[in-house]
Amino acid sequence: MDALTLSFAVINGLLLGGIYGGVALGLSLIFGVMRVINFAHGSFLMLAMYCSYLLWASLGVHPYVSILVTVPFLFGVGYVVQSVVISPLIRRERALVVEPTSALLLTAGVYLVVDNSVLMAFGPDVRSVTTDITYESIFVAGLPINLARLIGFAAAILVAFALSFWLKHSDMGRAIRATAQNRDAAALSGINVPLIYNVTFGLGCAVLGLFGALLVPFFSITPTIGLSFGIKSFLVVVLGGIGSIPGSILGGLLLGVFESVAAQFVTATSAAIFSFGLFIVILLMRPAGLMGRA
Amino acid sequence: MSTRILEVDGISKRFGGLQAVSPLSFHMAPGEILGLLGPNGAGKTTAFNMIAGALRTDTGAIRFNGRDIVGEKPWDICRLGIARTFQLSKPFGGLSVVENVMVGAFVRTASEMEARAEAEKVVDFLGLTAKACTDAEDLTAFDRRKLELGRALATGPRLLLMDEVVAGATPTEAQEMVALVRRVRDLGVSILIVEHVMKVIMGLSDRVIVLDYGKLIADGPPQQVVNQPDVLKAYFGERYVQVHA
Amino acid sequence: MRASFTLILGLPLLVAALILPFVVADSYVVHSAAMVLYFAYMASSWNFVCGYVGQVSLGHAAFSGIAGYASVLLFTGLGLSPWIGMILGGVLAAAISVPVGYATFRLKGPYFTLTSIAFAEIMRIWLENTDEFLGIPLKGAQGLTVPPVGGTSFLAFQFDGKLPYYFIILAMLVGVMAATHVMERSRLGFYLKAIRGNRDGAEALGIDPTRYCLTALALSAFLTGLGGAYYAQLFRYINPERNMGIDLSIDMAVMTIVGGQGTILGPTLGALVLHPVGEMVRASLGGHVLGLHLIIYGVVLMLAVLYFPKGIIAPLQRWLTPASKTTAPQTTVTVATPKEVEGR
Numbered sequence: 016m017d018a019l020t021l022s023f024a025v026i027n028g029l030l031l032g033g034i035y036g037g038v039a040l041g042l043s044l045i046f047g048v049m050r051v052i053n054f055a056h057g058s059f060l061m062l063a064m065y066c067s068y069l070l071w072a073s074l075g076v077h078p079y080v081s082i083l084v085t086v087p088f089l090f091g092v093g094y095v096v097q098s099v100v101i102s103p104l105i106r107r108e109r110a111l112v113v114e115p116t117s118a119l120l121l122t123a124g125v126y127l128v129v130d131n132s133v134l135m136a137f138g139p140d141v142r143s144v145t146t147d148i149t150y151e152s153i154f155v156a157g158l159p160i161n162l163a164r165l166i167g168f169a170a171a172i173l174v175a176f177a178l179s180f181w182l183k184h185s186d187m188g189r190a191i192r193a194t195a196q197n198r199d200a201a202a203l204s205g206i207n208v209p210l211i212y213n214v215t216f217g218l219g220c221a222v223l224g225l226f227g228a229l230l231v232p233f234f235s236i237t238p239t240i241g242l243s244f245g246i247k248s249f250l251v252v253v254l255g256g257i258g259s260i261p262g263s264i265l266g267g268l269l270l271g272v273f274e275s276v277a278a279q280f281v282t283a284t285s286a287a288i289f290s291f292g293l294f295i296v297i298l299l300m301r302p303a304g305l306m307g308r309a
Numbered sequence: 310m311s312t313r314i315l316e317v318d319g320i321s322k323r324f325g326g327l328q329a330v331s332p333l334s335f336h337m338a339p340g341e342i343l344g345l346l347g348p349n350g351a352g353k354t355t356a357f358n359m360i361a362g363a364l365r366t367d368t369g370a371i372r373f374n375g376r377d378i379v380g381e382k383p384w385d386i387c388r389l390g391i392a393r394t395f396q397l398s399k400p401f402g403g404l405s406v407v408e409n410v411m412v413g414a415f416v417r418t419a420s421e422m423e424a425r426a427e428a429e430k431v432v433d434f435l436g437l438t439a440k441a442c443t444d445a446e447d448l449t450a451f452d453r454r455k456l457e458l459g460r461a462l463a464t465g466p467r468l469l470l471m472d473e474v475v476a477g478a479t480p481t482e483a484q485e486m487v488a489l490v491r492r493v494r495d496l497g498v499s500i501l502i503v504e505h506v507m508k509v510i511m512g513l514s515d516r517v518i519v520l521d522y523g524k525l526i527a528d529g530p531p532q533q534v535v536n537q538p539d540v541l542k543a544y545f546g547e548r549y550v551q552v553h554a
Numbered sequence: 555m556r557a558s559f560t561l562i563l564g565l566p567l568l569v570a571a572l573i574l575p576f577v578v579a580d581s582y583v584v585h586s587a588a589m590v591l592y593f594a595y596m597a598s599s600w601n602f603v604c605g606y607v608g609q610v611s612l613g614h615a616a617f618s619g620i621a622g623y624a625s626v627l628l629f630t631g632l633g634l635s636p637w638i639g640m641i642l643g644g645v646l647a648a649a650i651s652v653p654v655g656y657a658t659f660r661l662k663g664p665y666f667t668l669t670s671i672a673f674a675e676i677m678r679i680w681l682e683n684t685d686e687f688l689g690i691p692l693k694g695a696q697g698l699t700v701p702p703v704g705g706t707s708f709l710a711f712q713f714d715g716k717l718p719y720y721f722i723i724l725a726m727l728v729g730v731m732a733a734t735h736v737m738e739r740s741r742l743g744f745y746l747k748a749i750r751g752n753r754d755g756a757e758a759l760g761i762d763p764t765r766y767c768l769t770a771l772a773l774s775a776f777l778t779g780l781g782g783a784y785y786a787q788l789f790r791y792i793n794p795e796r797n798m799g800i801d802l803s804i805d806m807a808v809m810t811i812v813g814g815q816g817t818i819l820g821p822t823l824g825a826l827v828l829h830p831v832g833e834m835v836r837a838s839l840g841g842h843v844l845g846l847h848l849i850i851y852g853v854v855l856m857l858a859v860l861y862f863p864k865g866i867i868a869p870l871q872r873w874l875t876p877a878s879k880t881t882a883p884q885t886t887v888t889v890a891t892p893k894e895v896e897g898r
Contacts, residue, residue, distance in 0.1 A: 052664040054612075103860050116610045119667055120811060121859045123612065127804065127852025131845030139844065242800065246675050249668040257663065284683040287676045294672070298657040298665070361758065387760035395758070401751035403816075404744070412748045415741045416760035424741070464760055 023158055024275045030164040032271015036255075036264035037171025038226050039248035040178065041219030047258030048195040048215045051101065051118040055125040057245020059220050063089050063227020064236045065133060071144050071231070078144060078231040085224035093220025096125060098213045105212065126245075134238040143235040163232040170229055174222060175264050182260075191215055195258075250294050256304030265305055270294075313372075314339045314468055314499045315360075320369035320379075321523075322355050329355040330523045332369060337468070337501060342494055344514035344531065345503045348543055352523040353503045354396070354472065360501070361393040361470055362386040373468065388416060392466035396473045398453040400445035407432050407441040409456055413463030431459045435489070451482045455489070462493065469493065471502045475509050487513050507544075511535065519543065559875050560818045564731070567822070571724055575717055584716040586833065588788065591723040593809060593829045596781045597821030598730045600806035603774035605815035606743065607767050608750040609659070609666045612803045613674030614778050617647035619681070619798030621779025622786040626698050627690060629710070636700075636711035636787050644779035651775035652768060659767040662753070674803060681794040697793025700786065711787040719788050726784065727822065730777055734818050737773075746770055778806075801848065808851050812858045814865025823867055828854070 042056045053059075063085045070076040070084060104117055148166075152159040182188035194201040194211045202208045234240070247270065252258075255266025273293055277286035297305070315337040322330045330352040337343050347353045358364040360371055362383040370377050378386055387393075392413075401409050410428035411421075418424055432441050435455045440448065445456060454474070461469060474490065475483040483506070490513060494500055504510040510517060511531045519527040519534060521543035527534045534540055571591070575584050600614050621643030628639035654673050658666040682695040692698070703710045706718075713719060737743045745766045748756040753763055786792040796802070805828075806821075813824025832847035839846060858865065 046664075052668065100856060107860075116608060116664075116667070117859050117863065119610060119664060120807070121856055123804065123807070124852040124854075124856035124859065127848050127855065131848040131852070134845040135849070242675070243679075246672045250672055253665060253668060282683065284680045288680050291672060291676045294669075295653060295657045298661075298669070302661050363754070363758075382762065383754075383757040384760045384762045387758060393758050395755060399752045399755055401748045401755070403751065404747055408744065412744050412756070412761075413759045415744060419741050421739055421741070424744075460755075460759055 019158075020279060021276070024279050025272055026158060026160060027164075028272035028275025029268055030161070030168045030271070031275065032268040033168035033171040033264065034164070034226065034230070034267070035247050035251050035271050036267020037167070037174055038223065038244055039251040039255075039263045039267060040171075040175060040260060041222040042248045043252045043255070043258055043260060043263040044178070044222075045216055045219040046252070048191055049101075049105075049118075049212055051122070052249075053216075053219070054119055054122040054245070055096075055129055056219075056223070056248055057241035057243070058126045058129040059089060059092060059241070060223045060227050060230075060244050061133065061236075061238065061241030062092065062129060063224045064231055064234070064240065065137065066224075067228040067231045068142055068144055068236055071146075072142075078146060078228050081231075082225055082228045085228045086221050087224070089224030089227070090217040090221035094213045094217035096220075097216035098209070100125060101216070102209060102212065105209075126242075130238055130241060137238065139238060141235045141237050144231045146232045148232055161233065163229075167226065167229045170225065171264060171267070174225065175260055178222075179260050187211075187214065250290070252304075254294060254297055254304055256306040259304070259306040262304055262306030269305070312338055314341075314374060315501070316370075316372040316375075317356075317360065318370045318372065320356070320359055320366040320371060322352075322359060322364060322367050328523050330359070330520075333520070333523075333525055334369075335518050335525065335528065337499055339467075339499055340494065340497060342490070342500045342502065342513060342515050344510040344517035345501060345520065346507070346510060346517050346534075346540075347520035350522075351520040351543070353520055355523075356520065357393075357470060357472055357501075357503050361391070387464055387466075390465070390467040391470065392461035392464045392468070393470040394454075394457045394461050394472055394474070396476070398450070398457040400448065400453055400456055402444075402446050404445055405442050406437055406445050406448065406456055409445045410459045410463045413460040416464045428459075428463055431463045434462070434492070435459045451478055451486075454478070454486070458489065458493070462498075466498055468499045468501065471500060473505060474502060475504070475506055483509055507535070559871055560735070562874050563870060564819055567819075568728070575720055581716050584720050586830075588716060588720040588723050589833075590825055590829045591720070591727050592781065592785060592788070593805060594822040594825035595723060595727045595730055595784075596778065596802070597806045597809040597813070597825050598727065598734065599774055599777035599781055601810045601815055601817075601821045602730070602734055602737065602777055603767075603770040604807070605810055605817070605820070606737075606746040606750065607770055609767065610807060611670040611771075611774075612667055612800070612807060613654075613670030613672070614774070614806055615798050615800065615802035616670075616674035616677045617651060617775040617778040618782030618785070618802060619677065619792075619794065620647045620650060620782070622782035622792045622797045623681075623692070623698070624779075625783035626700055626786050626792050630698070630701065631690070635709045636783065637709070640711075640780055640783035643783050644776040647779035647782075648772040648776040651771050655768045655771040656764065659764045659771075671800070671803070674798065675800060678794045678798040678800075681798065695794060697791060700790040700792075702790065712790070723784060723788075726780065731818050731822075733773075733777070737770075738818070742766060742769060804848075804851070808855045808858075810865075812854055812862075812865055814867030817865070817867050820865050820867045823870075824865065827866065 038060060042053055045051055045053050066085050066088055067078045067081040070081040071078060101118060101121060104121055148163050151162040153162055182192055190206045190211055193206060194208055198208055251266040251270055252263055254269060255262030270290055273290050274286050277289045313336045317333060317335050319332040319334050320330065321332045333356060345353050345356065355364065359366045362378065362381050366379055371379050373389060373391060378389065401412060407425065407428050410431050411424045414424040414427040432438055435458065437452065437455060440452065448456060475486050478486060487509060490500060502510065502514065514531050516529065517531050517534050518525060519540050526539045526543060527537050574587055600611065604611050621640065624643030624646050625636050625639030628634040628642065629636050654669055658669045681692060684692050685694045686692060703712055706713045745761050748759065748761060749763045749766065756763060782797055785797060809824030809828050810821040812828060813822065814820025828851065831850065835847040835850060
């Protein structure tokens with residue numbers, strides 16, 4: 016394989032990997048604060064994509080403009096799911112009936128409901144959105160770079176930085192970090208822990224609202240797309256270290272580049288098997304993930 | 310063979326900026342009851358966990374019957390003949406008292422019948438026979454503690470590490486536990502006890518060692534150690550020593 | 555006590571299962587009943603590890619698919635009897651489960667669950683897109699058919715009528731229940747309960763958690779594999795979606811949890827309740843509304859996790875074994891010893 020093809024593959028992998036990392040941010044944030052793995056993570060991304068699609072198909076709204084709707088919408092979805100579905104469990108856990116797998120099963124229930132509701136409403140058909148930037152590319156050193164992907168990549172890096180900064184310096188961010196450290200101590204010092212949980216969950220999902228809309232211009236939409244992105248996110252956060260924001264981006268980049276380069280040698284689906292193999296190897300060597308603390 | 314069942318040789322542990330245990334050395338003779346004392350935060354539990362294999366030491370060696378056990382996993386250490394109890398007794402839910410003890414007994418046998426027979430002996434030894442079939446989660450705090458001891462005993466240890474045996478117990482219960490620990494020693498088991506309650510350890514130990522800020526400050530027979538100024542200072546502060554000097 | 559309860563509830567169910575095909579000879583009913591038994595078997599195999607270790611696998615369908623494909627390929631390619639192919643497929647599934655479990659059981663947290671589902675989905679997608687692998691025809695999403703040998707042949711696992719299939723899966727179900735019972739009373743069963751209840755405490759009693767969780771996972775993968783091979787023979791057809799898809803993994807988990815995880819009869823009760831519900835929804839809506847039964851499963855799963863974490867078997871157990879507990883639980887309020895804030 017020549018250097019041009021390889022560098023093209025690497026760049027494409029970086030762009031896509033950054034987006035994987037961005038999509039996984041919310042999963043990592045929610046786990047870091049609440050110790051809950053949101054199995055329905057991908058389903059919420061899929062919801063955001065359909066929301067953006069509907070706005071485009073019915074009102075002609077450009078996907079990038081639809082962010083104004085998808086982000087608040089997904090924040091609301093996350094907030095409600097946490098406060099209605101998950102919080103009863105957390106209240107029970109406080110009574111020391113700790114079942115670490117319960118939250119995961121609970122969100123698996125959410126996944127079943129959301130994915131199949133969308134399947135019922137829209138059917139299994141593949142939908143896609145064509146916009147002015149779908150085929151737009153810029154050239155860097157003679158290599159074509161898809162503009163929509165570049166925007167997605169830039170957004171991922173930007174959101175990761177913004178999220179880290181906000182967590183560190185805002186009042187709410189501090190409260191979230193305190194709750195992540197020690198829920199009971201946070202509650203004792205006057206932090207409204209249930210509210211923090213709702214906001215954290217909403218925030219984790221709002222990030223998906225953004226990436227849903229950013230993905231729409233170059234990704235076809237089906238009801239099962241959520242699961243495949245969800246699984247990628249699981250791999251990404253475990254690779255990067257669950258709960259770590261930079262780890263999430265790093266894990267995404269690694270997965271994206273590996274997949275993209277491997278796909279030059281074998282079919283894309285076989286490449287996925289190799290990336291799973293890489294995942295197992297990394298898990299064996301660095302159990303806490305690349306950026307995780309052992 | 311050797312007169313030392315346990316030899317701790319310069320073990321230390323650092324957590325970030327805190328030297329939890331400075332190079333610490335001591336040893337135990339077979340059949341000895343050794344008390345490990347020290348005020349809160351002295352590094353007792355850290356030292357204890359290093360010996361039990363739950364924490365990795367930064368430096369030094371721990372020899373059990375002459376064999377270095379640093380880096381061994383907790384389950385391998387148990388198989389070698391070192392058992393431990395925890396500060397917080399958490400029985401295995403959904404299992405009865407005798408079944409909880411069987412979990413320990415399975416280390417020496419794969420047969421359910423043998424494990425049950427062994428466990429029944431241990432339950433009898435503890436005086437819990439009447440409650441043998443009770444769900445372990447329904448036990449009182451003190452019975453849980455005894456059960457915890459029983460589980461450890463069922464693994465057939467040569468050395469028993471006990472973390473806080475009488476914490477939260479009433480005086481009568483404490484006495485009962487002290488008698489029980491003595492009977493365990495009479496079975497030929499050496500015992501290392503981490504303890505907070507001075508009185509208990511004075512009556513029970515053959516010898517005590519005292520840690521303060523991760524350093525060994527005293528080693529000797531209980532009555533002798535308790536009057537050393539360093540020890541009094543560690544427990545009651547500088548003023549106390551000056552006033553009573 | 556537990557065993558006697560299992561018999562009180564299980565024996566009537568077994569008798570009912572044995573006489574059902576003679577009372578209602580309709581082949582549709584027998585087939586539907588066989589499907590209930592199949593799901594009960596799969597859920598019981600899932601329960602074999604997940605119900606006892608407390609680690610949720612959402613990728614067990616992969617084991618079903620691996621063994622199913624192995625048995626079909628060995629039959630079509632080498633003419634090997636599916637009975638032997640079934641066993642070999644199960645062994646293959648168990649062998650593949652080991653590295654996945656080894657990498658994740660050492661870690662505390664949700665690693666196993668996440669890895670299991672990623673594994674199963676990647677396998678499924680690969681299979682759906684692979685027509686041929688190392689010269690072996692896999693035929694991608696289209697799936698493989700088992701060529702009929704004509705008539706009844708025990709060796710070829712092919713029978714006229716549904717009755718033999720029904721009794722085979724019934725025997726398999728009774729077998730997995732017996733295996734669960736034996737496991738519960740063996741060292742492995744005790745160790746799994748100990749690991750689930752208090753992992754640190756278990757380690758201190760000489761238990762290597764990874765080793766025993768792996769043993770249980772491999773056994774569970776083997777049993778699940780047998781079920782997958784059975785399914786392929788029942789339909790004489792296998793494809794990635796039905797034999798390896800996430801829906802199957804979720805079915806196993808939901809049925810077990812709704813029925814009662816970590817019990818011998820729980821998974822069967824779950825299958826007995828949920829599978830007919832799913833079928834009725836599908837039948838009454840004539841397949842026009844995709845996925846409705848999965849929405850119902852999702853809601854039922856959430857309700858079960860929140861309000862019946864012990865499953866529907868728990869109230870049954872209370873009704874059927876009233877006041878047989880001789881030792882009244884001492885509900886003494888015990889003040890936990892203040893945890894010394896040392897350890898630093």
